[in-house]
Amino acid sequence: MYMNYTERLKDLRFDKYEKQEDIAKLLNITRSSYNNYENQFTILPIKYLETLCNHFDVSIDYLLNLTDKKSYSKYSKIDKVKAGIRLKEFRKENRLTKKDLADFLNIVPTSLAWNEKGRNLISTSFLYKICNEYNLSADYLLGRVNYPKHLK
Numbered sequence: 509m510y511m512n513y514t515e516r517l518k519d520l521r522f523d524k525y526e527k528q529e530d531i532a533k534l535l536n537i538t539r540s541s542y543n544n545y546e547n548q549f550t551i552l553p554i555k556y557l558e559t560l561c562n563h564f565d566v567s568i569d570y571l572l573n574l575t576d577k578k579s580y581s582k583y584s585k586i587d588k589v590k591a592g593i594r595l596k597e598f599r600k601e602n603r604l605t606k607k608d609l610a611d612f613l614n615i616v617p618t619s620l621a622w623n624e625k626g627r628n629l630i631s632t633s634f635l636y637k638i639c640n641e642y643n644l645s646a647d648y649l650l651g652r653v654n655y656p657k658h659l660k
Contacts, residue, residue, distance in 0.1 A: 511636045512573045520564040568646040575659050583652045590651030592626035
């Protein structure tokens with residue numbers, strides 16, 4: 509799934525006059541691994557999204573190109589439990605069964621149940637798919653902000 513974050517990631521890095529090596533060091537990975545993320549040959553994991561957003565002082569919503577608003581007033585750390593609760597609330601608010609949402613994400617309902625219980629964090633690609641389709645804030649869904657919940 510193409511998430512369209514490559515240009516924003518590159519622009520943010522260029523704005524700070526940083527090289528791929530600098531960002532790779534920040535993430536404690538190799539430059540080639542970072543290059544794969546920046547060019548979206550490999551999907552950027554949420555833990556790196558959070559680090560990058562904190563480094564560049566932007567929201568996950570902005571980096572994932574879900575909104576043009578660069579940042580919100582206050583951020584918390586991503587919280588697996590809160591993210592699970594919010595994922596379940598989202599599902600119920602939209603009258604989706606676990607099977608409905610699992611089918612939409614092309615996963616088994618058991619995997620979704622683990623996400624909703626806060627045992628596993630939803631993957632970046634599933635996060636993007638939900639937020640893009642339902643105009644939901646990724647920062648909200650991950651528990652980083654309490655507002656905005658919806659983007660459009």
